[in-house]
Amino acid sequence: MTTPPLLYSLPLFPLGTVLFPGGLLPLRIFEVRYLDMIGKCRKAGTPFGVVSLTSGAEVRKAGAEAESFAAVGTLADIRAFDAPQSGLLQIECVGTQRFRVRSSELQKHGLWIAEVDAIADDVALEIPDDLQHTATALRRLLDTLEERRRAQGDTVRLPIGAPYRLDDCGWVANRWCELVPMQLTLKQRLMELDSPLMRLELVSDLLTRTGITE
Numbered sequence: 153m154t155t156p157p158l159l160y161s162l163p164l165f166p167l168g169t170v171l172f173p174g175g176l177l178p179l180r181i182f183e184v185r186y187l188d189m190i191g192k193c194r195k196a197g198t199p200f201g202v203v204s205l206t207s208g209a210e211v212r213k214a215g216a217e218a219e220s221f222a223a224v225g226t227l228a229d230i231r232a233f234d235a236p237q238s239g240l241l242q243i244e245c246v247g248t249q250r251f252r253v254r255s256s257e258l259q260k261h262g263l264w265i266a267e268v269d270a271i272a273d274d275v276a277l278e279i280p281d282d283l284q285h286t287a288t289a290l291r292r293l294l295d296t297l298e299e300r301r302r303a304q305g306d307t308v309r310l311p312i313g314a315p316y317r318l319d320d321c322g323w324v325a326n327r328w329c330e331l332v333p334m335q336l337t338l339k340q341r342l343m344e345l346d347s348p349l350m351r352l353e354l355v356s357d358l359l360t361r362t363g364i365t366e
Contacts (some may be wrong), residue, residue, distance in 0.1 A: 162201045162227075163189045164256065164264040166219050168210055170339040171202040171226040171247040172326040173273065176313050181241040183211060185262040189198060190230065190241055199227040201266065204340050212262060219264070223253045224271070224344045246270060246313065250343070257338060274322035274348040285365045286356050287318045322348030328355045332362065 165186060171177050181187055193200050208219035228245035235241055249270055256266040279287050297310055311331065317333035329342050332355075345351045359365040 162268050164201045164203050164266050166203050166205045166221040168205050170204045170343050171228060171334065172329055173226060173250060173344055174245045174326055175247040175330050176311065176321060177228060177245045181245050182239055188309060189263055190243060194230050194233055199229045199248065201225045202228045204336060222340050224250060226250050277321040277349055278319055279321050279324060283356050285350055286328065286352060286359060287324050289365045290324055291318055306314050321352045325352040325355045328359065332358060
């Protein structure tokens with residue numbers, strides 16, 4: 153468990169995806185509001201918050217629907233940074249801790265700043281026998297992806313980052329949530345669940361329905 157939740161200001165990046173703790177997120181950034189935000193976060197060594205869009209679009213357009221987003225998001229730490237040309241950044245982030253938005257404000261230059269409360273990390277829980285098939289299937293998938301990467305060259309990026317925690321309910325559930333196609337609202341609800349065991353049980357049902365596991 154983490155220390156008690158803390159309230160602090162956080163720059164937000166509303167996206168049409170859900171970032172899970174431990175998940176990898178590559179981003180290609182060209183909007184001025186986010187170029188400035190990422191530059192400041194990288195310089196200060198601080199995270200930003202990824203929240204799932206409920207209306208609006210990732211890129212601002214004149215006359216477009218206003219942005220709104222889910223109340224629970226995930227901190228993103230920048231772990232790789234590249235500026236291939238002026239006005240363009242390519243970064244890779246890793247999700248860390250979940251948070252709940254207490255209040256948010258849209259700044260003049262279009263960046264959202266929020267007051268947030270940290271949400272405690274998932275409790276580490278060993279996968280029970282009746283759900284072990286979820287970890288076994290994920291291990292097989294990871295082996296296949298690693299073989300493909302070696303065949304194509306080590307520069308190919310895997311969608312899941314090490315270390316692998318195939319004995320942990322929350323980690324296995326989160327990785328399947330990233331890999332299995334599902335509605336954004338369902339993915340958001342799974343990420344928000346306090347119980348990693350319940351999250352894995354629901355993921356197991358989904359894997360069975362889609363034929364990934366039996």
